[in-house]
Amino acid sequence: MARTETKPRPRTKPAAPRESDETGREYLRTMLLQRRFEERCAEAYALGKVGGFCHLYIGQEAVSTGIMSVLRDDDYVITTYRDHGQALARGVPARGVMAELFGRVDGCAHGKGGSMHIFDRNVNFLGGHGIVGGHIPLATGVAFAIKYRGGDQVIACSLGEAAVNIGGFHEALNIAQLWKLPAIYIIENNRYGMGTAVERAAAGANLYDRAAAYSMACAHVDGQDVYAVRAAMQEAVERGRTESLPTLLEIRTYRYMGHSMSDAASGTYRSKAELEQDLKRDPIELHKRILLERKQITEAEIAALDEEMKKVVQDAWDFADQSPEPPPAALFEDILVDSHT
């Protein structure tokens, strides 16, 4: 569910057995927002308006959309440095994300974090984190805090498939199952950790099998199908809320761009043919087809929705462009809090 400046994100309701017309359109809206937003990110990067590392999510939008569609406002979300899509899907305002990318004072982290560190306390978006695997134990900690307080929230923690090979992943999952914590670890398997194919980095055919080492519930799912992601998330969230137990999901997806803005989409570590093959399963196109087949939307409505999202993104761009740079004094602000209890 996308929260934009033009349309506030509705509170998530319990999933209906059959998806309504409105819900299907809402998923399309959210995915289109992410896609159009990141296309403009690439443009802004080329123009020098965005700097540093910038990792695009294009191709994976059904994953974030499916995840967020199941969460309540009081649940928590934490993710990696490939965080724009997750942030927008969770409801971080597009203006704040774009201004952050532009390094401006009205960015959601006032220009201190940049592309890799989108944070928004208002929607319990606990950040994009820049060290592979480093945020996975944090998710376990948030789940610990939920249990400590006796709440029924969950935390959704996205990670790239390359992170399953790092120690923190295993330490975090072991603790979560051992202590029965409501965390959902979501491997977004886009098949490449930077330029290293998953089969060149991970022993074993199925990443979700790693849950077996901790007797943790797990599932794998087609990440290009928003309904499939949603269904897997519903089970995991239910397990978290009612049994206070974690889940490991492996969501198989694909990124259409390079690892970051500094590498080509194909040519070195993957072939153009492979990329073109996967482009045929573009999650947005797949979803449009489903909605059209079900007569839940018309071509004209799709075009109108797309135009609307382009306008939201243009508004975010204009907002970011007009926002001032942080004042020099900001350099020394927010290093420490000036208070204690």
Place this chain on the structure above:
Amino acid sequence: MTVMTYRDALGAALREEMQRDDRVFLMGEEVGVYQGAYKVSKGLLQEFGEMRVVDTPIAELGFSGVGVGAAMVGLRPVIEFMTWNFALLALDQVVNSAAKMLYMSGGQFPMPIVFRGPNGAALQLSAQHSQAWESWLAHIPGLKVVTPSTPYDAKGLLKSAIRDDNPVVVLEGEMLYNTKGEVPDEDYLVPIGVADLKREGEHCSIITNGKMTLIALQAAEQLAKDGINCDVVDLRTVRPIDVAAITTSVKKTNRAVVLEEGWEICGIGAQVVDYIQRDCFDWLDAPVIRVHQADAPMPYAKNLERIAKPDAAKTVAAVRKVLYLD
């Protein structure tokens, strides 16, 4: 006042702060059922239960990250490392997560967390278990780092650390846990960032921190027998450093010896000497001398270990040298 050990002073600080604020919990290896590897947490599991005194697997990176995550959503974790040598496995969480969270979130996520445990060499534990990590941690903006030397400071600084809304590193002295001292019966705090003049003298300033404060006091005692009186400035906090306490002392004595437990290169002493040359250049009557661990990994053999460690004799020699007595 009650005379108690450094260990019990830390335990009392934990107990009182956990009684005061139910968001505070203790997490680490052997803190609960085993009653603490060094018995700092003795009795806490029985008093507060296993949700607040949490035994962890041996997974420093994991449980430190659990602390950081819990702090992000408003709890106030105290993370115990069995020793800071093991905390190297968790430095990603201390440095990249805890110290940066407030800044990179633009002020949205304060990090009220304490990382504590024994630091520095004990006796014949050899290379991997005998290291003083002050300078590594003090290097990082976004952290506060305290190094209490007495039971009084240990209790007061740990209580301040737990109440602080920032990540605070508490480096305890492994060899200090059994030392005794007077501790007030009433609630008190020792402010972070304020040094303490542990002994007054007019001839030379010995500037030090943590366990080395005891060495400095021994040296000062020996020197006093020869009529040489030293200021012993216990920094207590190595980030932020109380620069005024250093310069006030050096401007009075005009001479300084800087004593630390760790290695020479990029040590805390190097920073202290920089403050002295910057602010006290015209007051100095002699070059400043540093006393520190020999530039070698800590050896096991008793005789070699003795040579490697800074001690009172080396400190006495340094003071005599800056006074041009030898």
